[in-house]
Amino acid sequence: MNETLKLLKSHQSIRKFKEDPIPKAFIEAIIDAAQMASTSSFLQAYSIISIGDMAVRSEIARLSGDQKYIVSAPTFLVFCADLHRLSLACKKQGVPYESGYAETFIVATVDAALAAENTIIAAESLGLGGVFIGGIRNNPKRISELLKLPDEVYPVFGMCLGFPDHAPGPKERLPKKVVFHEEVYKDADESVMDAYDERIRAYYIERTHGKKSESWTESISEKIAHETRDHMKSFLESKAFNRK
Ligand SMILES: Cc1cc2nc3c(=O)[nH]c(=O)nc-3n(C[C@H](O)[C@H](O)[C@H](O)COP(=O)(O)O)c2cc1C
Structure with missing residues (x-):
């Protein structure tokens, strides 16, 4: 197995971090790698926001179901789907721009996800670890206000990054x-x-030393069978996404 495959196979979400900050050169390299992800029609329809202000971080952690590692991680990033910049590009060209298509919502969301996956892989290649934080969609409106997101930008997920202080081990995937x-x-x-x-x-x-004993179907049916974040439809529409 080559080094890239070994790295991908050893992925594990990290939720406990050493206090050491991530060197600036690492962050630069990671964001460079994120930007080289494939992107639909070269649109690059995403933005990444690094949150250094710990008061803002604490508020994001609170809004995301009290996930403490949002505060304890040396670096916390928010990945946004971003069609706003594309509307500005059209404005620059004097081309009328129509917002709200489901298709462009998918394009921007996929672009953000691809950049994020490159981010975590690049981080892991440097000996760092991290975890995605979908919990920021518990309160997307408040998060958007905190980060001053304009219309046509929405927070898809966050990501904690840092030097791992535990090794939970890779989770076996479906056959x-x-x-x-x-x-x-x-x-x-x-x-x-x-x-x-x-x-x-x-x-x-x-x-979990016996604290959790669910099978995969037990665990996912509990998560997926009920309404999940049913505020997302109206929130996305309010940000001019996915209206038609
Ligand atoms: C989009 C996305 C959102 C996630 N949100 C959270 C989250 O809010 N909190 C958390 O602890 N883990 C979160 N995770 C991590 C998943 O729980 C984890 O990737 C999954 O259980 C598989 O485990 P592994 O990454 O260790 O292989 C998220 C993962 C993804 C891809």
């Missing part, structure tokens, strides 16, 4: 044949899912 289909889509065999469920249950029991 390849469950997510990788040949020619046409096919549901996984029940026995394959049953076996995976039991392996994840065993993983949680070991990792």
Whole structure:
């Protein structure tokens, strides 16, 4: 296995960090790598905001379900889908711009996600670790106000980065044949899912010393079966995203 594959296979979310700050040269290299992610039609429809102000960080942590590592991480980034800059480009060219398409909402969100994945991979390659923070979408309106996001910019997720102070270990993913289909889509065999469920249950029991013992389907059904962040539709529309 080459070094890149080894790095990708060893990914694990890090939620405990040493106090050491991330050297500036590392941040530069990481953001350079983020910017080299593929981007739909070369639109580069995202922005990354680094939050150094600890009062703002504390407020973001509070708004994101009290996730303490938002404060304890040496670096905290917010990845935004950004169509605002594209509207300015059209203005510069004197071309009428129409906002609100579902398609451009997808484009900008995917662009932000691709840049973020490059970010965490680049960070891990430098011996850092991190975790995405979707929790910022618990209160996207307040977060947008704090970060002074204009219309057509919305916070997709945050990311904590720093030198790891624990090693929870990689989490086993679904069996390849469950997510990788040949020619046409096919549901996984029940026995394959049953076996995976039991392996994840065993993983949680070991990792949490018995405090958590859910299988994969138990854990995800609890998360996905109910309304999740049902404020997002009206919030996105209020920021001129996904109106048509
Ligand atoms: C978009 C996104 C949002 C996430 N939000 C959170 C979060 O708010 N808090 C958290 O602790 N982990 C969060 N995670 C981390 C996931 O829980 C984690 O990636 C997943 O459980 C797999 O574990 P691993 O990254 O250690 O392999 C998020 C991950 C992604 C991709």
